[in-house]
Amino acid sequence: xxxxxxxxxxxxPVVNRETMNCEQVWKEVSNYLEGDIAPATRAAxxxxxxxxxxxxxxxxxxxxxxxxxxxERMSDVPAGFGRRLEKRISQxxxxxxxxxxxxxxxxxxxxxxxxxxxxxxxWTKARQLRADRAHWVTKIPPDMKVVVSxxxxxxxxxxxxxxRNKDNLRTLTAREAIREGYxxxxxxxxxxxxxxxxxNAPPDLEVQAETDFEDDGKSPLx
Amino acid sequence: MAELNVVVDNPGSGTTPExxxxxxxxxxxxxxxxxxxRPYERRVxxxxxxxxxxxxxxxDVAQEAMLKALANIRQFRSEARFSTWLIQITxxxxxxxxxxxxxxxxxxxxxxxxxxxxxxxxxxxxxREIPSESLERKEVRHKLAEALASxxxxxxxxxxxxxxxxxxxxETAEALGISVASVKTRLMRARLMLRDLLAGGWDGxxxxxxxxxxGTNPW
Numbered sequence: 001x002x003x004x005x006x007x008x009x010x011x012x013p014v015v016n017r018e019t020m021n022c023e024q025v026w027k028e029v030s031n032y033l034e035g036d037i038a039p040a041t042r043a044a045x046x047x048x049x050x051x052x053x054x055x056x057x058x059x060x061x062x063x064x065x066x067x068x069x070x071x072e073r074m075s076d077v078p079a080g081f082g083r084r085l086e087k088r089i090s091q092x093x094x095x096x097x098x099x100x101x102x103x104x105x106x107x108x109x110x111x112x113x114x115x116x117x118x119x120x121x122x123w124t125k126a127r128q129l130r131a132d133r134a135h136w137v138t139k140i141p142p143d144m145k146v147v148v149s150x151x152x153x154x155x156x157x158x159x160x161x162x163x164r165n166k167d168n169l170r171t172l173t174a175r176e177a178i179r180e181g182y183x184x185x186x187x188x189x190x191x192x193x194x195x196x197x198x199x200n201a202p203p204d205l206e207v208q209a210e211t212d213f214e215d216d217g218k219s220p221l222x
Numbered sequence: 223m224a225e226l227n228v229v230v231d232n233p234g235s236g237t238t239p240e241x242x243x244x245x246x247x248x249x250x251x252x253x254x255x256x257x258x259x260r261p262y263e264r265r266v267x268x269x270x271x272x273x274x275x276x277x278x279x280x281x282d283v284a285q286e287a288m289l290k291a292l293a294n295i296r297q298f299r300s301e302a303r304f305s306t307w308l309i310q311i312t313x314x315x316x317x318x319x320x321x322x323x324x325x326x327x328x329x330x331x332x333x334x335x336x337x338x339x340x341x342x343x344x345x346x347x348x349x350r351e352i353p354s355e356s357l358e359r360k361e362v363r364h365k366l367a368e369a370l371a372s373x374x375x376x377x378x379x380x381x382x383x384x385x386x387x388x389x390x391x392x393e394t395a396e397a398l399g400i401s402v403a404s405v406k407t408r409l410m411r412a413r414l415m416l417r418d419l420l421a422g423g424w425d426g427x428x429x430x431x432x433x434x435x436x437g438t439n440p441w
Contacts, residue, residue: 026343030410034391058343061417066385068366069416073357075264075386076367078277081284082263086256088285092292093252 020044025055029062140184140193142175148182160188240304247295255292262305263288265387266312272382273316275371283319287312309387313397341411344418369419373412380405381412 025048031037032045049056068074146155149165155177156163162185163169174184237245243258259266266287271280291298291311298307356362370378383394384405395405 023342026341026414027410030413031406033413034406036391036406054343058414058417061343061421062413065413065416065420068357068420069370069381069386070388071357072264074363074366075268076363077264077267078281081267081281082260084281085259085263085285085288089256089259089288089292090253092289093255096252 020048022048022052022055025049025052026058029055029059032059033063033066140174140178140189142173144174144192145171146174146177146184147171148177148180153183154185155182156185157188157192160185162187241300244295244298244300244304247292248298252292255288255295258304259288259291259308262308265305266308268382269309269312269387270316272379272386273313273320279319280316283316284312287315290315306389306393309383309389310393310397313383317398341414343414366420369416372419373415377408377412377415380408381416384409385413 025045028037028041028045032042037045049059145158147158147160147163147169148155149163149170150168152164155172155174158171172180240258243254247255247258263284267280267284270283270287271277274280274283287308291308294311298304370381373381379398380394383389383397384391389397391402391405391409395402398405
């Protein structure tokens with residue numbers, strides 16, 4: 001059996017355009033305004049609307065309702081709403097910024113610490129101590145002029161009596177000597193540091209001292 | 223040439239100013255977010271108000287929704303309308319707020335059912351074109367708001383989201399968690415009821431001071 005056009009054209013309830021009554025039109029008014037209606041139903045409604053003033057009133061009234069309420073003036077906001085919203089957004093954005101800082105500070109601190117450790121590591125490892133029996137001592141000024149001799153393990157204040165191989169001396173700073181793996185001579189360096197300590201010289205370098213010459217284990221360099 | 227030194231912050235030709243703003247905010251220029259949402263602040267507030275019906279709650283939820291949108295701005299995809307995305311976030315926030323506040327309360331049974339299309343218009347006054355100037359009058363806006371507020375929640379919410387916020391039927395259904403068929407039914411009833419309420423307003427005289435000819439409806 002061949003279906004009538006209204007059945008084939010859409011999924012909407014089939015409405016006979018010749019007999020569509022007011023109640024049927026009212027049910028479809030909203031869909032009509034949405035454009036969500038089968039062509040056959042629309043055609044039937046159009047036919048009905050041509051002759052029915054009551055239904056035209058319903059359709060036009062509904063259309064006007066939508067138009068009225070869609071107007072932006074219908075969406076009033078309390079006085080100061082925009083200002084308060086802007087302020088709250090700004091506070092949130094600032095808080096986010098602070099949030100980054102809050103994280104950034106410990107991260108930066110960790111980075112510094114890690115960097116410091118690496119530097120410290122590179123400092124100690126690079127110099128490959130020439131003496132096995134060495135331990136940490138402090139208070140040697142890094143720019144102090146010291147002498148080292150070929151084949152020896154320690155560096156000395158110039159003129160130290162225990163310098164070996166005096167024919168082959170080289171002058172350099174304490175920092176350079178330490179970097180090259182030399183360790184301070186406990187004989188001359190003790191004297192120097194005692195003198196410096198008496199003169200309140202600022203201590204500022206940490207190195208290792210060879211203990212070869214120590215007899216009592218109570219070196220002031222320790 | 224001086225032009226060569228200008229840093230171009232536009233992600234591509236053919237984008238709208240809004241899309242450019244969105245892209246900038248997505249890249250971390252959060253200071254521009256208020257500029258982006260300012261055109262929609264009324265609609266966001268209205269969406270919250272439609273559900274909560276309390277000015278203080280609606281404002282708070284509107285603000286919360288905006289902040290949530292900012293926090294999730296990278297998830298916004300350009301194929302969606304930004305305004306729709308904002309409204310949907312707002313509706314979600316408002317519904318959650320209402321659920322929290324009404325936790326333990328039992329909704330009226332009648333409120334949960336749709337009366338399938340059973341609504342017959344009561345007023346058949348011939349409405350002409352609405353003079354948009356009428357909306358300049360606070361009194362008229364107040365009466366329209368009153369009429370809307372008098373609708374059952376389920377009709378009011380659908381009407382506001384579809385007809386005022388201009389979400390489409392599918393988006394309205396998703397925002398409210400109801401079926402498309404329910405949206406259509408509720409929308410039909412809401413429109414017809416409002417039409418009747420406003421026609422009654424005409425007869426009751428709240429447009430009577432408008433400068434229309436005697437015996438002529440204002441629209």
